[in-house]
Amino acid sequence: MQMFIDGKWIDKKEKINVYDPFDNSVIDTVPKADKEDALVALKSAEKGFKISKSLKVHERANILFKTAEYVERNLEDFAITIAREGSKTIKEARKEARRCVNTLRVSAEESKRIQGETIPFDSFPGGENKFGYYYRFPIGIILAITPFNDPLNLVAHKLGPAFAGGNSVILKPATVTPLSAIKLAQAFLESGLPAECLQVITGNGSEIGPILVKDDRVRMVSFTGGVEAGKEVASMAGIKKIGMELGSNSPVIVWKDTNIDYAVDSCVSGAFWAAGQNCIGVQRIYIHDEIYDVFRDKFVERTLKYKIGNKLQDDTDMGPMITEKEAIRVERWVKEAVEMGAKCLCGGKRTGALMEPTVLENVPETATIHYEEVFGPAVNLYRISTLEEGIEKSNSLNYGLLAGVFTADINIAFKAAYELDCGGVMINESTDYRLDSMPFGGIKNSGLGREGIKFALQEMTEPKVICITQI
Numbered sequence: 001m002q003m004f005i006d007g008k009w010i011d012k013k014e015k016i017n018v019y020d021p022f023d024n025s026v027i028d029t030v031p032k033a034d035k036e037d038a039l040v041a042l043k044s045a046e047k048g049f050k051i052s053k054s055l056k057v058h059e060r061a062n063i064l065f066k067t068a069e070y071v072e073r074n075l076e077d078f079a080i081t082i083a084r085e086g087s088k089t090i091k092e093a094r095k096e097a098r099r100c101v102n103t104l105r106v107s108a109e110e111s112k113r114i115q116g117e118t119i120p121f122d123s124f125p126g127g128e129n130k131f132g133y134y135y136r137f138p139i140g141i142i143l144a145i146t147p148f149n150d151p152l153n154l155v156a157h158k159l160g161p162a163f164a165g166g167n168s169v170i171l172k173p174a175t176v177t178p179l180s181a182i183k184l185a186q187a188f189l190e191s192g193l194p195a196e197c198l199q200v201i202t203g204n205g206s207e208i209g210p211i212l213v214k215d216d217r218v219r220m221v222s223f224t225g226g227v228e229a230g231k232e233v234a235s236m237a238g239i240k241k242i243g244m245e246l247g248s249n250s251p252v253i254v255w256k257d258t259n260i261d262y263a264v265d266s267c268v269s270g271a272f273w274a275a276g277q278n279c280i281g282v283q284r285i286y287i288h289d290e291i292y293d294v295f296r297d298k299f300v301e302r303t304l305k306y307k308i309g310n311k312l313q314d315d316t317d318m319g320p321m322i323t324e325k326e327a328i329r330v331e332r333w334v335k336e337a338v339e340m341g342a343k344c345l346c347g348g349k350r351t352g353a354l355m356e357p358t359v360l361e362n363v364p365e366t367a368t369i370h371y372e373e374v375f376g377p378a379v380n381l382y383r384i385s386t387l388e389e390g391i392e393k394s395n396s397l398n399y400g401l402l403a404g405v406f407t408a409d410i411n412i413a414f415k416a417a418y419e420l421d422c423g424g425v426m427i428n429e430s431t432d433y434r435l436d437s438m439p440f441g442g443i444k445n446s447g448l449g450r451e452g453i454k455f456a457l458q459e460m461t462e463p464k465v466i467c468i469t470q471i
Helices: 035-052 057-073 075-085 090-111 153-164 179-190 205-214 227-237 260-276 292-304 324-339 387-394 410-419 453-459
Strands: 003-005 008-010 015-020 025-031 117-119 130-138 141-145 168-172 198-200 218-224 241-245 250-254 282-288 343-346 358-361 378-384 402-406 424-427 461-469
Touching: 003 035, 003 179, 015 075, 025 075, 025 179, 035 141, 035 168, 035 198, 035 205, 057 075, 057 090, 057 153, 057 179, 075 090, 075 179, 090 153, 090 453, 141 153, 141 205, 153 168, 153 179, 153 218, 153 453, 168 205, 179 198, 205 218, 205 227, 218 227, 218 453, 227 241, 241 453, 250 260, 250 387, 260 282, 260 292, 260 378, 260 402, 282 292, 282 387, 292 343, 292 358, 292 378, 324 343, 324 358, 324 378, 378 387, 387 410, 402 410, 410 424, 453 461
Parallel strands: 141 168, 141 218, 168 198, 218 241, 250 282, 250 402, 282 378, 358 378, 402 424
Antiparallel strands: 003 008, 003 198, 015 025, 117 130, 130 461, 343 358
16 A cells, blocks of 8 residues: 555555564565655645634535545445454444444534634623624644554544634554554545545654644643553654553442442453554453452453454454564463462463453452553452452552443442542443544543544634624
């Protein structure tokens, strides 16, 4: 595939291979961009912003609706691309493609709801003969840096609101999964998006990232990735908006009065969806002591039924991790925890990039797999005696994206919801739940700002005040 810069599809002599992590076969190549490509993209994006900000609201909405229809018509093709270049099974990939359609449609709808308000200037002495209002205007060029784990829908979460607000975008997709993003760019262009409004640049982030992030013409960096990379981006960005989603180490509290079978099914899915490579995946489960043994046994039994293997087979539950290197890392963290006294209840073994779904208990708090984001198919079980203990332990790490609580008691639910330090609390649901229109983001090391179309639109536009004095 080619990258899209300055209104043209561009190839380069130097390529980057895109691999299927299941068998390490090369499924395609993309150009390896250099510094000059980045500078051309910036210049073109300047021209693109002059075009995008002049588009009428109905024109922006129409482009987004048409793009959603394009993806929907080609849903299976998008799903196969997602599955082949990444870790998701075909079932998981189809769900992501359907979510992308929804994300784009909601973006189209929200483009019509970017509203301002009248301002009561006469609320303070001296403003008696003044009236006015504010409206929201696009901020300019948005640099969108996207991860590998949702290679289509997380791109849509950046492009949809950006175009709804009248901005232009430079998209830098994950080096290992650029194909879905390129296909989505094709969908936008086929649907009438003016060519200069979108640049898609492929290459190594370490080479082209600093050029794009530091440039003053970029008015916002929307980044999804790891904490260390996020810190580096923030240190380079200068005076511009930054939106960051940096992952988590998501806790779930399972209270003694819950429906155990329901909680088990929800948490197993939450832990192992997309081979655990999910920023809101379940990593720590705090279970009331009275039901711990029953929950643990059912959880392990359900996990052992997981079928891992070929992603394109409909009966496969979990595919490989994105690279063998990442699978080796998770395997190493599991071994470290066991050496420190943890018990591996199931899993723990690796074949290439395929890491077995792994369940641990008695994990020391000094083990890496306890306090870092595992971003792999491993989950830790812990006993608690009180709700306060569960809340305290859930809040003990420097992450705060989503948390989950399973209980039949509304008082327990509300107490936990208001005392858990995070961006969202899922009651009777695992942390692995996201409605694409809800505000999505975290606190502490989990990031800055909020995504979710309406809320991303607020980040990607600015209010301008108009004050009129009667004379």
